[in-house]
Amino acid sequence: MRLPGRILDLFGDDAVWSGDHVGMRGETLRVTFPTGVYYVKQGPAARGERDRLVWLRRWMTVPEVVAFEGDALVLSDVGWRSLERKARPPQAGTIMGRALRALHGVPVGECPFDERLDVKLGRARERVAAGLVDPRDFDEARTGLTPEQVYERLVAERPAEEDLVVTHGDFTPANVLAPPSGEPVLIDLGALGVADRHVDLALALRELDERSGADFLAAYGLAEPDPRRLEYYRMLDELL
Structure with missing residues (x-):
């Protein structure tokens, strides 16, 4: 994944990048930063997802769009686990x-x-x-x-x-x-x-x-x- 310079500058040298994450599809990286955790998604579908997230926030809880540049989308991590996990809650x-x-x-x-x-x-x-x-x-x-x-x-x-x-x-x-x-x-x-x-x-x-x-x-x-x-x-x- 080759990211635009502005996206890389957003995190700087202290960020830890990883592809090891759960509950996200497509070409996605998890970024751990001193101020929090973010997901970076890149590809032709990124703009469409950005537009949908911005629109849906009026009615539903969705991740915050932190930045968008070129075909790269940066989302905030809400800090909760998906329901896909093995120990799926009974509810x-x-x-x-x-x-x-x-x-x-x-x-x-x-x-x-x-x-x-x-x-x-x-x-x-x-x-x-x-x-x-x-x-x-x-x-x-x-x-x-x-x-x-x-x-x-x-x-x-x-x-x-x-x-x-x-x-x-x-x-x-x-x-x-x-x-x-x-x-x-x-x-x-x-x-x-x-x-x-x-x-x-x-x-x-x-x-x-x-x-x-x-x-x-x-x-x-x-x-x-x-x-x-x-x-x-x-x-x-x-x-x-």
Whole structure:
């Protein structure tokens, strides 16, 4: 990672840089500095995530944007651990359900970021064409399929309608930081935007066990999500 000079100057010679961290995706470094801990993210998606963080702060607790230069984004560390850890607290499902209910309650009409199926399928098509999808990473349900075959299924099985809300886009335990008390913090918001609520429900329920999943749905306030949409958006996630 080659960072702009202004970002390097922000920390000086006393900073300790490390790639060993939990709960962050993409090209990210953890920086320990006498005045605190920060995360530096770099790449073409950094500007989009910066814009989403700045916008979402009006409604939700998110990391503070400390600096942005070129394609490098510096975020403050809120000091809490993600729900991805092995010793996941028993209330993890409830924490995630409440957080997602709050996010999905943000006014759709005020969100400038479009993540509906036209956008997501276009991105998936580009990634498949560029050879960026590794079928070895597919879930068991799609073992043996090629990325092209998965894309064809997505087009053929596309839902007729979308239940639009403001979605996280990668709502998993790794991207929810839980404080001892108060509101959780959402991280890795580069895919945030208006999309079907099942985008987030599908990934959250995939990662939670049966009991935590039930707690999650109870806290979210939805007894029975659409199973076909859950499966569809999990399949779409294979290509993104």
